[in-house]
Amino acid sequence: MPLAHQPAGRRERNKQAKLDRITAAARELFAEHGVDDVTTQQIADKADIGTGTLFLYVKSKGELLLLVQNAAYAEALEQGRAAAELIADPLEAVLAIIRPVVECNRKQVENGRTYLREMVFGDLGEPHHRDAIAIVAQTEQAVAAVLGRDTRLHAGQAMTLAHIVSAVMFLSMAAHPGTAPEVDDIVQDISAQLVVLLRR
Incomplete structure (x- = not known):
């Protein structure tokens, strides 16, 4: 019998929440200023994370x-x-x-x-x-x-x-x-x- 789908644990939920914040911050900043005029520091600040954390999600x-x-x-x-x-x-x-x-x-x-x-x-x-x-x-x-x-x-x-x-x-x-x-x-x-x- 197949196992029931297990809900995501707290760690996975936190990772997804950070990724969602990063994506939303980047989308807003890129749309407003264009990708060339936005820094990774601005994206990290808007997503309320450190720059090092940002680079755990994207290189x-x-x-x-x-x-x-x-x-x-x-x-x-x-x-x-x-x-x-x-x-x-x-x-x-x-x-x-x-x-x-x-x-x-x-x-x-x-x-x-x-x-x-x-x-x-x-x-x-x-x-x-x-x-x-x-x-x-x-x-x-x-x-x-x-x-x-x-x-x-x-x-x-x-x-x-x-x-x-x-x-x-x-x-x-x-x-x-x-x-x-x-x-x-x-x-x-x-x-x-x-x-x-x-x-x-």
Whole structure:
């Protein structure tokens, strides 16, 4: 007979409470000032912990940004998946998946660009980096599922196209240094490229 789920002990609850405070403090400070203008000391102070304690949970400010942003990106992906289910046209369905991700990325342009950089160049051994890469994989799986509606494509082809779509999306989001283009402009840029890719 399986054991009943045991409630978390006091130590685990305290650890989770500290992590929640750290995440909330970082989210607020990053949104208000941008990741580059926030120090780990400010985050620790706002979370009411020591800087040494902060580094028990994350090794760097970039890793902290991944922690904060991953949940928002996962939520954006779920919104996109739900929207895509209601759209028959494959290109429009793919764009429905992509749009909320672009919107999430552009809420704070500096943070969005830093998040993309951390995803590409971050420490593969860090759990929040692994979580970010997992969200990318889930996005590609969602796109592949849409493309797989075309019976002329086998699963491997749909997945290969989804990898290309992912690259187009991330490059389009990162390709505007020093500017903050509207979400519609970025989605239109992605759409123009995907028309060539998907409507052959």
